[in-house]
Amino acid sequence: MHPQCDDLSEGLAVADAFARDYLASLPTRPPARPPGPVAPISLPDEGLGAAGALERIWALYGDAFSGNPGPRYWAFISGGVTPAALAAEWLGAALDQNVQAFRDGAAVNLEAQALDMLRQLFGLPDELHGLFVSGGTMANFTGVAIGAQVLGRRRGIDVSRQGMAALPELRILSGESHASIGKAAAMAGIGRDRIESVARLPGREAVDPAALRARLAALGPDVPVIVVGNAGTVTTGDFDDLRALGGIAREAGAYFHVDGAFGLFARASEAHRALADGVELADSIASDAHKFLNVAQDAGFVFTRHPAAQVALFQSVSTYLPPVTETVAVQHVAPETSRRMRGLPVWATLQAYGRKGHEAIVERCAALARAVGEQIDAMPGFRLMAPVRFNVVCFELVDDDGTPDEAAVGPFLERLLADGRLFIGPSRFLGRPCIRFALLNWRTTEADVAIAVEALRACRREGSHA
Numbered sequence: 001m002h003p004q005c006d007d008l009s010e011g012l013a014v015a016d017a018f019a020r021d022y023l024a025s026l027p028t029r030p031p032a033r034p035p036g037p038v039a040p041i042s043l044p045d046e047g048l049g050a051a052g053a054l055e056r057i058w059a060l061y062g063d064a065f066s067g068n069p070g071p072r073y074w075a076f077i078s079g080g081v082t083p084a085a086l087a088a089e090w091l092g093a094a095l096d097q098n099v100q101a102f103r104d105g106a107a108v109n110l111e112a113q114a115l116d117m118l119r120q121l122f123g124l125p126d127e128l129h130g131l132f133v134s135g136g137t138m139a140n141f142t143g144v145a146i147g148a149q150v151l152g153r154r155r156g157i158d159v160s161r162q163g164m165a166a167l168p169e170l171r172i173l174s175g176e177s178h179a180s181i182g183k184a185a186a187m188a189g190i191g192r193d194r195i196e197s198v199a200r201l202p203g204r205e206a207v208d209p210a211a212l213r214a215r216l217a218a219l220g221p222d223v224p225v226i227v228v229g230n231a232g233t234v235t236t237g238d239f240d241d242l243r244a245l246g247g248i249a250r251e252a253g254a255y256f257h258v259d260g261a262f263g264l265f266a267r268a269s270e271a272h273r274a275l276a277d278g279v280e281l282a283d284s285i286a287s288d289a290h291k292f293l294n295v296a297q298d299a300g301f302v303f304t305r306h307p308a309a310q311v312a313l314f315q316s317v318s319t320y321l322p323p324v325t326e327t328v329a330v331q332h333v334a335p336e337t338s339r340r341m342r343g344l345p346v347w348a349t350l351q352a353y354g355r356k357g358h359e360a361i362v363e364r365c366a367a368l369a370r371a372v373g374e375q376i377d378a379m380p381g382f383r384l385m386a387p388v389r390f391n392v393v394c395f396e397l398v399d400d401d402g403t404p405d406e407a408a409v410g411p412f413l414e415r416l417l418a419d420g421r422l423f424i425g426p427s428r429f430l431g432r433p434c435i436r437f438a439l440l441n442w443r444t445t446e447a448d449v450a451i452a453v454e455a456l457r458a459c460r461r462e463g464s465h466a
Contacts, residue, residue: 011050018058019086022065026443029067032075032423036064066423071444072452074437075425077234077262079294082442084352085345089296092344099132099341100331108330111343117350118289118301121358122267125280128303131334132342135300136261139286141184142302142335144172144226146284147255148188149309151224154253160313164189167224173198173215174228175207175240178259181228203430204386205230205238209248216252225254231276232263235427235436236385237392239263243278250281258282262440265292266390268355269362275390292362294442295345307333365391365439372439372449379453381405381460385429394429394436397460409433415462421455 022029048056067073069080081089097107115130133139148170152159157166164170172185172195182192199211212227219225227249229240242258249256258264258279264287266272267279279285283306289299304310315324315332324332331337350358373388376395383402386394397405397412409426413435416422424437 007049007051011054014051014054018054018062022062026067026070026080029065029070030420030423031067031070031073032417033064033066034417069441069443071441071448072422073441074439074452075423077288077291077438077440078297079291080441080443081296081345082294082349082353085293085295085349088345088348092341095341095344097341098338099343100329100337107341107343110347111330111341114343114347114350115301118346119303121350121355122264123273123280124267124285124303127305128280128282128285129305129307129333130301130303131330132339132346133300133302133334133336134339135290135298136178136259136286136288137180137183137300138335139261139288139300139302140178140180140257140259141187143257143284143286143304144181144184144190144228145188145313145335146304146306146310147226147257148190148224149313150255150283150306151226153309153312155224158312164191169222170194170224170226171196171219172226172228173212173254175200175230176205176233176235176238177228177230178234178261181259205233205236205429207240207245209241209244212245213248213252216248216254221253225249225252227254227256229256229258229279229282230263231258231260231266231279232390232392234438235392235429235434236394237263237388237390237438238386239266239275239389241278242276243281246278246281255283256281258285260285260287262288262291262438263390265358265362265440268292269359269366271363272366272390289342289346292365292440293346293349293358294361294440295349299342299346301342301346361440361442362391365441365444368444368446368449369393369439371446372453375449375453376456379457379460382456385432385434391440392436392438394427394434396432396434404432406433409435412459415459416455419455419459422452 097105099107099111133142149159152167159167170190175198185192185195198215199208200206201208229242229245231239246256263276266275284302284304286302289295290297310333314334316337369391370388373384373393376382377384381397382395383398384395397408399405424435427434427436
């Protein structure tokens with residue numbers, strides 16, 4: 001063993017110091033910081049040791065890391081790791097458990113408990129079984145892939161063996177689906193061109209249930225269909241009527257998948273639970289713990305109700321692996337085989353803060369989103385484009401006469417990025433450029449809303465005087 005592999009205590013002490021300094025800087029650290037060009041770096045002949053390597057990282061990048069987990073990183077739907085989840089991540093790296101069922105440890109038991117607590121948090125039925133994956137994209141891929149297997153089995157086709165070529169007519173119907181649905185369709189071999197956009201309700205991103213029913217009727221019962229419902233769209237934070245869509249999908253024999261990356265957490269709040277009513281009808285549900293649960297990247301999870309199809313699709317079969325039995329092992333139900341113990345920080349933060357603590361995070365972030373939305377709508381040069389239904393705010397820039405100022409969006413966002421107090425991003429809604437952001441970080445407070453509103457006002461004012 002190289003002697004420099006033994007300096008664990010010194011390395012952990014340096015990591016602890018840098019981590020504490022970084023976290024303390026989050027209130028003032030710019031939430032976004034575009035990286036410069038990648039500089040060449042040489043591989044040393046003699047190792048620097050753990051402490052030396054960390055010190056070099058911090059010398060090179062300490063000031064360049066963005067405040068991604070900070071209270072005003074709102075452009076993408078990303079939380080900030082809670083103290084309990086952060087401590088559990090450190091412990092998890094030390095434990096270094098490969099979550100398998102090879103009689104080699106209790107990691108599988110811990111993750112089963114974490115998933116059961118999530119099911120309790122969301123009020124989901126027992127027949128929905130959970131698994132951890134890397135994030136929302138893999139969660140949606142898992143749900144879509146299982147959907148293809150289920151629909152194939154109903155038609156006497158084993159997609160896992162015969163491939164998607166045996167199910168050529170499969171369609172995915174959705175409204176304002178996330179980009180990961182297209183990626184999932186591509187990875188699963190379904191194809192992006194098999195995704196059909198269903199008409200929305202007027203002025204919204206939510207699917208018109210009547211349009212979905214009509215399209216399913218037109219396709220007929222012989223065409224296999226995956227219906228993707230959305231619990232929280234990216235641009236406006238809208239919710240499909242999941243109860244209506246789930247009922248329509250069942251009547252038509254379609255598979256119903258729900259993308260609840262952040263919107264599933266509405267079920268954790270009594271005040272917002274109705275937004276995701278009907279999600280329990282889903283065949284599969286995708287979500288992210290690194291969003292409202294505020295654990296570190298990456299931590300997605302999926303709930304499914306078709307274990308036999310799931311095992312047929314994802315089983316790992318080899319002479320050196322245990323066979324598939326009635327007690328299904330973790331490696332037989334998910335895309336990944338070797339992976340870290342993602343359930344540990346989830347278990348820790350759920351136990352640390354409980355149902356009421358996580359409900360408080362959801363309700364506070366939703367209340368702050370409503371507050372900042374009201375202030376934006378009242379300021380000259382801004383106009384809300386959609387109601388703040390949960391935690392997403394969508395607005396546009398307007399001239400003095402109320403005309404949309406579409407050309408101003410890009411320069412405004414560049415000024416805001418340079419200002420350094422707030423990070424938000426662009427999108428399109430109702431055919432027009434807009435700006436949208438989401439609040440779900442446990443660190444965000446009323447003071448951050450005040451800072452953000454002042455930054456918005458100043459950067460808009462600067463543009464009008466240019």
